[in-house]
Amino acid sequence: MSKKPTTKKEVQTTGHSWDGIEELNTPLPRWWLWTFYACIVWGIAYSIAMPAWPIFASGATPGLLGSSTRANVEKEIERFSAMNKAVEDKLVATELTEIGNDPELVAYTTNAGGAVFRTWCAQCHGSGAGGNKGFPSLIDDDWLFGGTIEQIYLDVQHGIRDPLDPDTNYAAGMPAHLDDGLLESAQIDEVVQYVRQISGQDADAEMAAAGSEIFAEWCVACHGEDAKGMQDLGAPNLTDAIWLYGGDVETLTTTIRHGRAGVMPSWSYGTTEGTSRLSEVQIRAVSAYVHSLGGGE
Amino acid sequence: MSSTEPTDDAPLYEAREPIFPKRISGKFRNLKWILMALMLGIYYITPWIRWDRGPALPDQAVLLDLANRRFFFFGLEIWPHEFYFVAGLLIMAGLGLFLFTSALGRVWCGYACPQTVWTDLFILVERWVEGDRNNRIRLHRQKWNAEKIRKNLTKWTLWLLIGLATGGAWVFYFTDAPTLLGDLFTGDASPIAYTTIAVATATTFAFGGFAREQMCIYACPWPRIQAAMMDEDTITIAYREWRGEPRGKLHKGQVPEGQGDCIDCQACFNVCPMGIDIRNGQQLECITCGLCIDACDEIMDRIGKPRGLVGYMALKDEASERAGNKVVNIWKHVLRPRTLVYFTLWAGFGIALVVALFLRSPLDFNVTPNRDPLYVMQGDGTIRNIYTMRIRNKHGEEVTYRISATTPDGEADPSLTLSLEGQEGDTVTVPADQLYNQRLYLEAAPQSDLATTKRTDIDIWVEQVGGEVPVRDSVGTVFNGKE
Numbered sequence: 001m002s003k004k005p006t007t008k009k010e011v012q013t014t015g016h017s018w019d020g021i022e023e024l025n026t027p028l029p030r031w032w033l034w035t036f037y038a039c040i041v042w043g044i045a046y047s048i049a050m051p052a053w054p055i056f057a058s059g060a061t062p063g064l065l066g067s068s069t070r071a072n073v074e075k076e077i078e079r080f081s082a083m084n085k086a087v088e089d090k091l092v093a094t095e096l097t098e099i100g101n102d103p104e105l106v107a108y109t110t111n112a113g114g115a116v117f118r119t120w121c122a123q124c125h126g127s128g129a130g131g132n133k134g135f136p137s138l139i140d141d142d143w144l145f146g147g148t149i150e151q152i153y154l155d156v157q158h159g160i161r162d163p164l165d166p167d168t169n170y171a172a173g174m175p176a177h178l179d180d181g182l183l184e185s186a187q188i189d190e191v192v193q194y195v196r197q198i199s200g201q202d203a204d205a206e207m208a209a210a211g212s213e214i215f216a217e218w219c220v221a222c223h224g225e226d227a228k229g230m231q232d233l234g235a236p237n238l239t240d241a242i243w244l245y246g247g248d249v250e251t252l253t254t255t256i257r258h259g260r261a262g263v264m265p266s267w268s269y270g271t272t273e274g275t276s277r278l279s280e281v282q283i284r285a286v287s288a289y290v291h292s293l294g295g296g297e
Numbered sequence: 298m299s300s301t302e303p304t305d306d307a308p309l310y311e312a313r314e315p316i317f318p319k320r321i322s323g324k325f326r327n328l329k330w331i332l333m334a335l336m337l338g339i340y341y342i343t344p345w346i347r348w349d350r351g352p353a354l355p356d357q358a359v360l361l362d363l364a365n366r367r368f369f370f371f372g373l374e375i376w377p378h379e380f381y382f383v384a385g386l387l388i389m390a391g392l393g394l395f396l397f398t399s400a401l402g403r404v405w406c407g408y409a410c411p412q413t414v415w416t417d418l419f420i421l422v423e424r425w426v427e428g429d430r431n432n433r434i435r436l437h438r439q440k441w442n443a444e445k446i447r448k449n450l451t452k453w454t455l456w457l458l459i460g461l462a463t464g465g466a467w468v469f470y471f472t473d474a475p476t477l478l479g480d481l482f483t484g485d486a487s488p489i490a491y492t493t494i495a496v497a498t499a500t501t502f503a504f505g506g507f508a509r510e511q512m513c514i515y516a517c518p519w520p521r522i523q524a525a526m527m528d529e530d531t532i533t534i535a536y537r538e539w540r541g542e543p544r545g546k547l548h549k550g551q552v553p554e555g556q557g558d559c560i561d562c563q564a565c566f567n568v569c570p571m572g573i574d575i576r577n578g579q580q581l582e583c584i585t586c587g588l589c590i591d592a593c594d595e596i597m598d599r600i601g602k603p604r605g606l607v608g609y610m611a612l613k614d615e616a617s618e619r620a621g622n623k624v625v626n627i628w629k630h631v632l633r634p635r636t637l638v639y640f641t642l643w644a645g646f647g648i649a650l651v652v653a654l655f656l657r658s659p660l661d662f663n664v665t666p667n668r669d670p671l672y673v674m675q676g677d678g679t680i681r682n683i684y685t686m687r688i689r690n691k692h693g694e695e696v697t698y699r700i701s702a703t704t705p706d707g708e709a710d711p712s713l714t715l716s717l718e719g720q721e722g723d724t725v726t727v728p729a730d731q732l733y734n735q736r737l738y739l740e741a742a743p744q745s746d747l748a749t750t751k752r753t754d755i756d757i758w759v760e761q762v763g764g765e766v767p768v769r770d771s772v773g774t775v776f777n778g779k780e
């Protein structure tokens with residue numbers, strides 16, 4: 001049984017030879033062959049037990065064990081939803097202003113709210129919430145409608161001027177002073193200079209003086225005597241360094257001539273009756289997230 | 298190697314031929330016993346060594362805490378971001394294997410490889426139960442009877458117990474060992490622990506008891522890689538053919554005239570765990586375990602010939618010795634440019650790692666500027682930059698840190714104010730052994746240099762409050778202004 005030690009074992013070759021190097025024909029170990037057969041058997045059994053063979057137009061054979069990765073994912077989602085349920089219930093039951101004081105809710109809103117923000121809000125407001133032209137920054141200290149968490153919540157819930165939501169914020173917006181025949185082109189140029197003057201930019205003093213009278217007549221109703229704006233109407237502060245559309249002469253002229261009325265979608269109101277784009281939990285989470293980014297009041 | 302033309306009856310596969318290594322004693326066998334005791338001892342005992350790190354941290358000296366992503370090694374604690382230490386150790390292991398292989402051939406296979414060490418242990422058990430080579434061969438050949446069943450069952454049980462201890466020891470490296478040991482018996486340990494133990498037990502049992510040399514010959518890639526790294530100067534185990542041949546039996550206790558020193562006693566073959574005859578030259582099966590040297594030396598002592606008919610030598614020595622030159626000291630082969638280069642690289646990495654380890658700041662933090670948006674314009678023209686700061690508290694207790702910002706030359710800039718999200722003042726308290734995220738705001742006064750320069754370098758300082766020695770350190774970052 002044991003190998004004969006003293007004679008060299010005869011090794012067969014395949015008969016192939018390259019540059020004098022011959023290819024040996026060493027027999028396979030038997031266990032290796034068995035392993036190979038076992039793998040084949042396993043492969044066949046596996047393809048019967050698990051989803052495997054494609055079927056034209058209807059996916060694949062389901063497999064005897066009824067395993068489905070899609071079902072597994074759904075189960076995972078259910079499991080995590082169940083794990084999150086306690087903290088989500090707490091989020092809905094907590095006063096908005098108290099959310100920031102509860103470390104567990106802060107952790108949840110930072111993650112879940114952040115995820116909602118990156119999915120639904122980042123397109124307009126930017127992934128860092130820094131805003132874009134016409135879409136306000138949410139991390140500065142200047143708010144059109146107010147930066148308290150209640151106000152943010154309200155704006156997310158019902159949007160601004162969303163025609164689909166009867167509870168939306170119907171702020172009138174900036175009228176089109178030229179298009180609607182309210183002001184002459186020359187008058188608008190004067191108002192532009194006045195607005196530049198009160199916001200600390202280069203301005204023509206003479207035109208600004210004339211513009212100040214027009215401003216007192218036409219603009220103070222919304223922007224206020226001091227031009228610092230009115231959050232109830234969403235009228236911006238014109239004396240600070242922040243411009244939603246731009247503080248240069250051209251943009252200011254366009255704004256006054258043709259008006260502005262930005263729209264933010266309502267997130268509690270779906271596109272079809274009785275549905276909601278975001279759940280109450282999501283709306284609260286994203287509101288708390290936005291409020292925590294550094295601009296919240 | 299002789300070869301024949303292909304024939305039709307060439308077998309496609311063949312069964313494993315059992316090997317029954319004979320007991321031997323000698324200096325290499327002793328060395329192997331010592332190494333085995335040492336390595337198995339380290340493997341089994343290490344998880345039980347305790348090391349006090351304070352109440353918040355585990356007290357196991359060596360612990361791979363996967364759940365919390367920490368690696369503890371006595372006084373060291375490696376966090377995931379310091380994984381380059383582990384990468385460095387792996388590079389050192391690689392270079393070390395190059396070094397040892399180019400100098401000493403398959404020395405890893407022969408003395409240190411777990412497959413070799415556990416197989417050696419399993420063969421020892423086999424010999425205790427069934428006796429030495431001849432008894433084992435007889436037992437193997439005889440029909441199944443009570444004795445054969447009893448001996449095999451005893452042997453398998455012992456092997457299984459060793460396998461169980463091996464698999465068991467493995468999981469202790471990943472959780473607190475005493476707790477886990479208790480949990481294992483009460484059934485409270487995680488299914489992963491049981492599965493790991495089961496797999497490790499099964500593989501130890503199968504590889505050490507039955508597969509043995511088959512793993513080295515067919516499954517392991519390392520021998521092939523090693524063969525590519527050896528050269529003419531590499532020390533390996535060989536038979537001095539010029540001295541041994543022509544081989545022949547003793548006559549009246551004497552080596553007859555005209556005959557070589559090899560008396561064809563087959564002692565070298567009988568002890569070989571790989572079942573090969575070293576006199577056939579270099580073979581891919583040979584793991585250079587040195588046992589055939591011990592076997593042949595014993596024979597040479599007995600017939601009064603010098604030792605070393607089978608011994609460590611470089612491949613090119615055979616020709617030189619045959620030509621009548623003196624036996625070359627193996628150190629002359631070991632110390633050559635190639636091995637010295639490997640050694641230098643290996644040692645260089647080692648020193649670099651140790652230096653890096655000691656240069657680690659006791660305060661571990663980093664500051665990432667928010668790049669979207671680069672800055673925030675406030676209503677009054679103040680420019681705000683937002684940063685995310687990560688502080689790792691590697692202490693066993695909570696620590697308060699004071700945070701401040703300066704210009705790169707350490708001056709405070711009066712136009713720059715710092716505030717921390719959600720914190721009063723400029724301090725933050727980090728719980729023990731935690732990575733803490735803190736949002737940081739820097740504000741430059743309207744129209745200040747900082748506010749109107751596109752990029753300014755600044756330093757963020759962190760200072761430990763209330764420590765015995767005041768520890769402070771800084772990292773550099775940038776402040777983006779509105780140009």
Ligand code: SF4
Nearest residue numbers: 569583584586587589
């Ligand atoms: S030939 Fe010698 S060194 Fe090689 S495996 Fe066998 S006993 Fe060990």
Ligand code: SF4
Nearest residue numbers: 559560562563565593
């Ligand atoms: S042990 Fe030494 S003497 Fe005996 S067969 Fe092997 S090489 Fe020859």
